[in-house]
Amino acid sequence: MSSSDRRSLLIALAALPLAACGFTPAYGPGGPAAGIRGHIRPDTPPDRDAFSLVDELEARLGRPQDARFTLGYTIRTRETAVAITPLNITTRYDVAGAVHFTLRDAASGHTLSQGEVHSFTSYGATGSTVATLAARADAHQRLMVILADEIVTRLIATSAQWNK
Numbered sequence: 001m002s003s004s005d006r007r008s009l010l011i012a013l014a015a016l017p018l019a020a021c022g023f024t025p026a027y028g029p030g031g032p033a034a035g036i037r038g039h040i041r042p043d044t045p046p047d048r049d050a051f052s053l054v055d056e057l058e059a060r061l062g063r064p065q066d067a068r069f070t071l072g073y074t075i076r077t078r079e080t081a082v083a084i085t086p087l088n089i090t091t092r093y094d095v096a097g098a099v100h101f102t103l104r105d106a107a108s109g110h111t112l113s114q115g116e117v118h119s120f121t122s123y124g125a126t127g128s129t130v131a132t133l134a135a136r137a138d139a140h141q142r143l144m145v146i147l148a149d150e151i152v153t154r155l156i157a158t159s160a161q162w163n164k
Contacts, residue, residue, distance in 0.1 A: 032156075032159040032160035032163060033155075033156045033159040033163065034163075035163065036061065036069070036155070036159060036163055037061060037062040038061070038062035038063065038064060038065045038066070039062075039064065039065075039066060039067055039068040039069060040057075040061050040064060040067065040068075040069045040070075040071050040103070040155070041064035041067035041069070041070050041071065041106070042054045042057050042058070042064075042070075042071045042073065043070070043071065043072050043073060048137075048140070049075050049077060049097075049140055049143075049144055050073070050075055052140065052141050052144035052145075053073065053075060053099065053144040053147060053148055056144055056145050056148030056149075057071070057148050057151065057152065059148075060148065060149070060152045061152060061155075067106050068105070068106055068107075069103055069104065069105060069106055069112065069162075070103070070104045070106050071101060071102070071103050071104075071151075072101065072102045072104065073099050073100065073101045073102075073151075074099065074100045074101075075097065075098075075099050075147075076097065076098045076099075076100075077095060077096065077097045077098075077140065077143070078095070078096045078097075079093050079094070079095050079096075079136075080093065080094045080096070081093055082094045082122065090125055091124060091125055091126050092122060092123070092124050092125065093122060093123055093125060093136070093139075094120055094121075094122045095120060095121050095122060095123065095136075095139045095140060095143055096118070096119075096120040097118070097119060097120065097143045097144075097147055098116055098117065098118045098147075099116065099117050099147045099151060100114070100115075100116045101114060101115060101116070101117070101151055101154075102114040103155065103162065112161075112162035113154075113155065113158045113161065113162050115151075115154050117147050117150035117151055117154065119143060119146040119147055119150065120143070121139045121142045121143045121146065122139060123135040123136055123138065123139035
């Protein structure tokens, strides 16, 4: 049996329990997240981090056309020096971030889902000032990508409760 045939067999065997339990894809027909794409409007971003977060959310959830839901969020970030030379020069920073989010029904304003996601990333500060500023901006952008992924995962996981 070739390696490709074994992989196909193992994949089929792994999928068998999912088919037996009534598993349906989240975005599939009749799935809990079907129809949410393009229907969630994030709040207007007030700063660069929020703009990056909203951009990533819209990339995953679609640009809102007919918003049935609104998504409020509060972003907190904190930078910590993690690598300091004997001469007291910081060469690396961690950027920790958290987003508290609240999904509301656009018509009634009732809260449908809420939660908080956390993650971190880091950047080096060993180059020029311009290179350090670019690395810092990139670290914040990467952090917003991670946090947006976590928010979307939570929304999809809870969509059976609020997407009716």
